[in-house]
Amino acid sequence: MSTTLLFEQLLNGLQYGVTLFLMAAGLTLVFGVMGLINLAHGSLYMIGAFACAAVAAATGSFWLGLVASIVAAGFAGVLIEMFVIRRLYDRDHLDQVLATFALILILSEGCRMVFGSFPLYLDAPGFLAGPVTLFGGFQYSAYRLAIILVGGLVALGLYLLITKTRLGIRIRAGEADREMIAALGVNIATLYTIVFAIGAALAGFAGAMMGAIQSVQVGMGEPVLILAFVVIVIGGIGSIKGALIGSILVGVVDTLGRVTLPGFFNLFMDTAAANSVGAALSSMSIYVLMAVILIFKPEGLVSNNA
Amino acid sequence: MPNLSRETFLNIIISLGLLVFPFIATAMDEPFYITLATRVAILSLAAVGLNLALGTGGLVSFGHAAFFGIGGYAMGILASHAQTYTPIFTWPFVIEGTNQMLIIWLVAIVMSGIAALFIGLLSLRTSGVYFIMITLAFAQMIYYFMISWPTYGGEDGLSIYVRNQFPGVNTLDPSSFFYICLALMFAGLGLSAMIKNSRFGAALQAARQNEERLAATGIRPFNIKLTAFVISGMITGLAGALMADLNRFVSPTMLSWHMSGEIMVLVILGGVGRLYGPVVGALIFIIFEFIFGGMTEFWQFYLGLVLLGVVLFARGGAIGLLAGKARHD
Amino acid sequence: MKTLKTIMASAVAMSLALGGSAMAEGAKIGMITTLSGGGAGLGVDVRDGFMLAIEQAGRDDVEVVIEDDAQKPELAVQIADKMIQSEKVDILTGIIWSNLAMAVVPSAVAQGKIYVSPNAGPSALAGKGCNANYFNVAWQNDNLHEAMGAYANVAEYTNTFILAPNYPAGQDALNGFKREYRGQLAGEVFTKLGATDYAAEIAQIRDSGADSVFFFLPGGMGIAFMKQYAASGVDLPVMGPAFSFDQGILGAVGDAALGVRNSSQWSKDIDNETNNAFVASFQEKYDRLPSLYASQGFDAANLILSALDKADVKDTEAFSAALKEADFKSTRGDFKFGNNNHPIQDIYVREVVKEGDVLTNKILGLALTDHQDAYAVDCPLQ
CATH class of the missing domain: 3.40.50.2300 (Response regulator)
Known part of the structure; x- marks a missing residue:
């Protein structure tokens, strides 16, 4: 493999990781503050993508669609929190898993009732649709570069939100000691609704961003949901920093696994067998990574207590 | 005590109902209902397995589809080799396929037990959400492996043309196969009742409630939990072999995370930690799927609503609703 | 909410006016297809194409029972059991995906039912595993x-x-x-x-x-x-x-x-009478252009209808022989079956x-x- 190709693949891994981060950040925030496992996070991703596609189709503007995705997913988040999630905070994880599993069924099929069974059209805005030429003379998708940039900004924004704002202080206080901040007069119900809405909006935003380069269809959130869980578990649940490290690690391992493993097996197998074995192992690679990390660090790379 | 007797009463009614069911179905000339009842029995058994880990031991495994699928593939692989008269492997010794249920069950139990031992050894080092997720990760690993491994059909799965044999019983007769599955379901229920009331069961519940206190008595909680996890996996694995035999088919969807979710749904629908919780859960699930699946293509939407209702408003599941709160023992 | 369970084809008056063949005994057809989840678009198209043909035939003695398999093999098997044991259908059809077809078809044909595939054509059912009661109207997967x-x-x-x-x-x-x-x-x-x-x-x-x-x-x-x-x-x-x-x-x-x-194997601009009429009527009824899946569903229904005119569906051997003649007007123009009941086509x-x-x-x-x-x-x- 040439150096340029290796570099390009690393960039691909980074970009893949950043998109996972957009999903994982909301998931880990919600878990960190409320101790809630939300399987329906993938459905919010789907809602964002559908809202963006519908609005972009109606108005012709991707940017309006992007705004709509944040609003729609955030609003859905508020409703879900107020009517369902709120009742689950003091339940065990089992009830949370089941209730949010039920939400997946409701939201997926509800989405199909509204939008029908066929995938929707959504494309990147014109000036980002093509490739740009990077140093070293190789071409790279402008939209993917934009995703890396946006992911970086979101990470920075979350960092500032949590360390520098009043809301952030309350969030951190809420993670550390619920009773204490309630005693200090902070309305904990409102705080939880806001945090859940932020997580939902982030998921919706990720769905819209990714919807432009993949298929906007019912069930699109489920594969990425599982990956986002892998990410936050590797990173240490509840830690935004862990989610960032975890997602980039998963993105790079997955991408490099896909491109190097078939070649590696080809060294001592015939091509067809090597392709097949390589592909099989690379599709398992991130789960192996997760298992190995948990065996050595049962609480993930960045422990929340540290 | 009145609550307990009400629950026991309910359990007896359900047992009797299942026992006489084939006669009712035959009288109604609806042989398909026997097939449905067989599914109930098999799914109940799978959920009985999970209930042991989840209800009694507090181990929220989101990867029980792994054992269900391994059991299914134990049946699929053995029977497909018997079907084509080719040995499974010839080195270092010859192993032939078989279509004898008893052998298949044994292999299914042993293989899923080994898998549960391995997964449990690594997963039980973690707890809480991490445990949920690492069990999921292991199931996903096996799922992707089976999808891409071409020898046994990959994504397409394996079809077996004829149901396997049981000495002295015509397994092709729906009622006979139903009674085989029902007997195993009762055996599973009996085993889990026995475990719950044994010293081991007491230790397991102590491990769920307070590990330190248990450790102080000189029992290692890890070993207790691991044993429970392995037994739980074995029971679910046996159910997988039966399910493959009912469908005469096995595929990686038996290993998917949706399947793990479904088994979990059965347990919770019925009532976590209740002896008959899995049975009631499976009954409700199958009846719902049967009635609404034929009525609307959006039946999963309504399934979601029902599930949500149960979690939010009917804590303790259907049994909790019918028979009141669980006795805390 | 629309009821899927039973859709009786067309009005009685229609069929009386047109008059049925002497052989026509009617039939009950079970359709198992994917109507929910991410793959639902394909099943919806097959169903709509199939039902269009049934409706156009205007026969009141053909009943179609439709159920959603949610793209799950286990569910497809369960529905097949139900349709065979409980609904007592004569013919099964509708499955989109190869893995679901492999779960349902071998045991359905082993029970003496006819299966007409409007889509999936796994190689396992085309070679050594072919069956006199299994027909594929679409293509072999390769x-x-x-x-x-x-x-x-x-x-x-x-x-x-x-x-x-x-x-x-x-x-x-x-x-x-x-x-x-x-x-x-x-x-x-x-x-x-x-x-x-x-x-x-x-x-x-x-x-x-x-x-x-x-x-x-x-x-x-x-x-x-x-x-x-x-x-x-x-x-x-x-x-x-x-x-x-x-x-x-x-x-x-x-x-x-x-x-x-x-x-x-199909395109909406294949120029023949059947296809032109199909594209126009599909568009008129469903307000969208047909896909190849819709054409496959349409052809599957017409194939079954053509055989119903020639043989009694209860006589499996005669009926499958009638199917094999493929004596229907395909949207693809020329259409015939090879020895393995898969199409020989352009x-x-x-x-x-x-x-x-x-x-x-x-x-x-x-x-x-x-x-x-x-x-x-x-x-x-x-």
Whole structure:
């Protein structure tokens, strides 16, 4: 493999990781503050993508669609929190898993009732649709570069939100000691609704961003949901920093696994067998990574207590 | 005590109902209902397995589809080799396929037990959400492996043309196969009742409630939990072999995370930690799927609503609703 | 809420006016297809095409029972059991996916039922595993890929990069392509089933020095790949089977699909009376253009109806003989069955074009004429 190709693949891994981060950040925030496992996070991703596609189709503007995705997913988040999630905070994880599993069924099929069974059209805005030429003379998708940039900004924004704002202080206080901040007069119900809405909006935003380069269809959130869980578990649940490290690690391992493993097996197998074995192992690679990390660090790379 | 007797009463009614069911179905000339009842029995058994880990031991495994699928593939692989008269492997010794249920069950139990031992050894080092997720990760690993491994059909799965044999019983007769599955379901229920009331069961519940206190008595909680996890996996694995035999088919969807979710749904629908919780859960699930699946293509939407209702408003599941709160023992 | 359970075909008066054949005894048809989840579009099209034909036939003695399999093999098996044991259907049809077909078909035909496949055609049912009661109206799974391989030769591609998901249909696809293709391979890659990101594979394509790309990525995977490919700046010609460019999906791929060559046994611009009438009436009834899946459903229904005119469905042997004659007007024009009850048919190469605002396909020419699948020789049927 040439150096340029290796570099390009690393960039691909980074970009893949950043998109996972957009999903994982909301998931880990919600878990960190409320101790809630939300399987329906993938459905919010789907809602964002559908809202963006519908609005972009109606108005012709991707940017309006992007705004709509944040609003729609955030609003859905508020409703879900107020009517369902709120009742689950003091339940065990089992009830949370089941209730949010039920939400997946409701939201997926509800989405199909509204939008029908066929995938929707959504494309990147014109000036980002093509490739740009990077140093070293190789071409790279402008939209993917934009995703890396946006992911970086979101990470920075979350960092500032949590360390520098009043809301952030309350969030951190809420993670550390619920009773204490309630005693200090902070309305904990409102705080939880806001945090859940932020997580939902982030998921919706990720769905819209990714919807432009993949298929906007019912069930699109489920594969990425599982990956986002892998990410936050590797990173240490509840830690935004862990989610960032975890997602980039998963993105790079997955991408490099896909491109190097078939070649590696080809060294001592015939091509067809090597392709097949390589592909099989690379599709398992991130789960192996997760298992190995948990065996050595049962609480993930960045422990929340540290 | 009145609550307990009400629950026991309910359990007896359900047992009797299942026992006489084939006669009712035959009288109604609806042989398909026997097939449905067989599914109930098999799914109940799978959920009985999970209930042991989840209800009694507090181990929220989101990867029980792994054992269900391994059991299914134990049946699929053995029977497909018997079907084509080719040995499974010839080195270092010859192993032939078989279509004898008893052998298949044994292999299914042993293989899923080994898998549960391995997964449990690594997963039980973690707890809480991490445990949920690492069990999921292991199931996903096996799922992707089976999808891409071409020898046994990959994504397409394996079809077996004829149901396997049981000495002295015509397994092709729906009622006979139903009674085989029902007997195993009762055996599973009996085993889990026995475990719950044994010293081991007491230790397991102590491990769920307070590990330190248990450790102080000189029992290692890890070993207790691991044993429970392995037994739980074995029971679910046996159910997988039966399910493959009912469908005469096995595929990686038996290993998917949706399947793990479904088994979990059965347990919770019925009532976590209740002896008959899995049975009631499976009954409700199958009846719902049967009635609404034929009525609307959006039946999963309504399934979601029902599930949500149960979690939010009917804590303790259907049994909790019918028979009141669980006795805390 | 619409009731799926029983849809009686058309009015009694209609059929009295038209008059039925003396042989007509009626039939109960069970359709198991995917109507929920991400793959629902395909099942909806097959169902709509099928029901259109039943409705046009105007027979009140043909009853169709439809149920959703949610793309789960276990559920499909359960529905098949129910339809056979409880609904007592004579004929089964409707399954979209090969893995579901493998779960249902072998045991259904073993129980003496007729199965007419409107889509899935796994190789296991075409060769040694063929069955006198199993008919496939669409294609054997490899056919469209073989056609693309043949086209690659005509287009004088000599260094093609090929990719497909790592599962049996994907492996069959690449083998089918290689069966006809005579050039070299710039690369051969199996991707993860259900993958949504193809950046790494596209980088490999760019680096491989290929002169063309062949891919088989059904459903959402193909949409994702085409969008990302278009944005990557790699401008090698792309080929694929019709599945990623059918009418249901094209709208979602958008202009990224323009100019792509794809192979299909059907196209809406095949010029014959049946097809023109089909396209017009489908559009009128459902307010959208038909896809190849819709045409397959339509043909499946007409095949069954043609056999019902000749034989009693309860007489399985006579009925399957009547099916094998394939004495119906196909939307594809000429249509006949090979010894293994799979089609022998022409396969076209189409190009994605824009008609007004709507993306659709236009026939470029024939890729393969009277093509039969490679497994037929292993089938003991005559």
